Amino acid sequence: MLDSMYQWAENQVAIMLKTAVLMHSDFPKDCRDDPFGITSHWVDQLTVRRVKQMSSHQSSTDNDDDDDDTSPAGLCIPPEQSGDGRYLLVVNECDYSPRNYFTLLHELGHYLQRTSLDLWSNLFAFDDRATAKEAEEFACNLFASKALMPDSLFAKFMAGRWTAEAAALAYKESRASRPAAVRRVALLLPKGSWLTLIDPNTDTMKIRAHANGINEYKTSPLDIELLALRKFHDTYRGNSVIVEQTFTDLSGNDLHGRYTISVALSPSSKDEPFWFIMGRRQPETAQ
Structure with a gap:
């Protein structure tokens, strides 16, 4: 766009x-x-x-x-x-x-x-x-x-750090769908960021929305997203959002650099919750 x-x-x-x-x-x-x-x-x-x-x-x-x-x-x-x-x-x-x-x-x-x-x-x-x-x-x-999903819904994130919780909250507190929440939040993120919705029933990505307005549909999750999900499952203790973790240069992944990944679950009427995954590229550090 x-x-x-x-x-x-x-x-x-x-x-x-x-x-x-x-x-x-x-x-x-x-x-x-x-x-x-x-x-x-x-x-x-x-x-x-x-x-x-x-x-x-x-x-x-x-x-x-x-x-x-x-x-x-x-x-x-x-x-x-x-x-x-x-x-x-x-x-x-x-x-x-x-x-x-x-x-x-x-x-x-x-x-x-x-x-x-x-x-x-x-x-x-x-x-x-x-x-x-x-x-x-x-x-x-x-x-x-x-x-x-008015701007007021995101006030707590506008003033601080964006996490996947923003999408989970947008879906929970509005009359919008999950993909609509993903597209809405992605446009508010810093350049180079993205937000993904994972369907647990098929283990596929329903949508990945980028901060630049480009959207992808129904493709495979990124390696870094799958790693974040595994870490979430390993540490999840009833909180809605995992503490952010940083991953670098994953083997076999076409992403380069340092990224902060956050994960939030979205309960559904089915057995497994949907997952929101947000990726934000970290600024390069001077050598």
């Missing part, structure tokens, strides 16, 4: 969040308690239609852990096409509520950008329509993420 687009999106989303609160002061509470409160609180501006999703996603046998929300499934239909003179937000629902919440807020992001003159004008900062559309979609995702 280009730094310029990310900075543009940060500025755009700040205006979007402010606009949402100015329009409806209960917006932060809805995002915290039940985002579908928007359905009744925004009734003068828009209609929300929830359509049951017919896909393999729907057939999950354990909906509490069905965390895939990488592609919001919804539509933002303008008044001239909706039939009632208001914007229509369509949420193609699955059985996993956090995905539905993210989709709803993503589509609300489209509504805000298309009805606010300032927000709409900002989209013309890009030279071509394709780039503007990409920027609009990215801003909608970031808006949904920040609406569900």
Whole structure:
């Protein structure tokens, strides 16, 4: 992701969040308690239609852990096409509520950008329509993420040292999914850092999000991540986060330098918890 687009999106989303609160002061509470409160609180501006999703996603046998929300499934239909003179937000629902919440807020992001003159004008900062559309979609995702997980949720980490506990807390204390928490926290980390979510049921990585905005999905865990998990299992005594440990130049690993790795578990309705693993590169020391 280009730094310029990310900075543009940060500025755009700040205006979007402010606009949402100015329009409806209960917006932060809805995002915290039940985002579908928007359905009744925004009734003068828009209609929300929830359509049951017919896909393999729907057939999950354990909906509490069905965390895939990488592609919001919804539509933002303008008044001239909706039939009632208001914007229509369509949420193609699955059985996993956090995905539905993210989709709803993503589509609300489209509504805000298309009805606010300032927000709409900002989209013309890009030279071509394709780039503007990409920027609009990215801003909608970031808006949904920040609406569900506001900066205040990370206050204890903003003022000090980042650990994997930030992702575990974001998931536990919000209506967001685990992958959404990973992507949200990763963008707050120092350059060269990353955050990974491990699915214990398959021993695979669901997502690895980097501080530069690049995301990887469903690949193998890094050697250094597997080592951190082993050390966590060896020392875990009921605390939610392992004391950070530093590993250097692991054999067979393509990472070089010194890293601080933290691990946090995330209980699930299945037998084994999910794992958040955060990696932060240590600054080079003078010789």
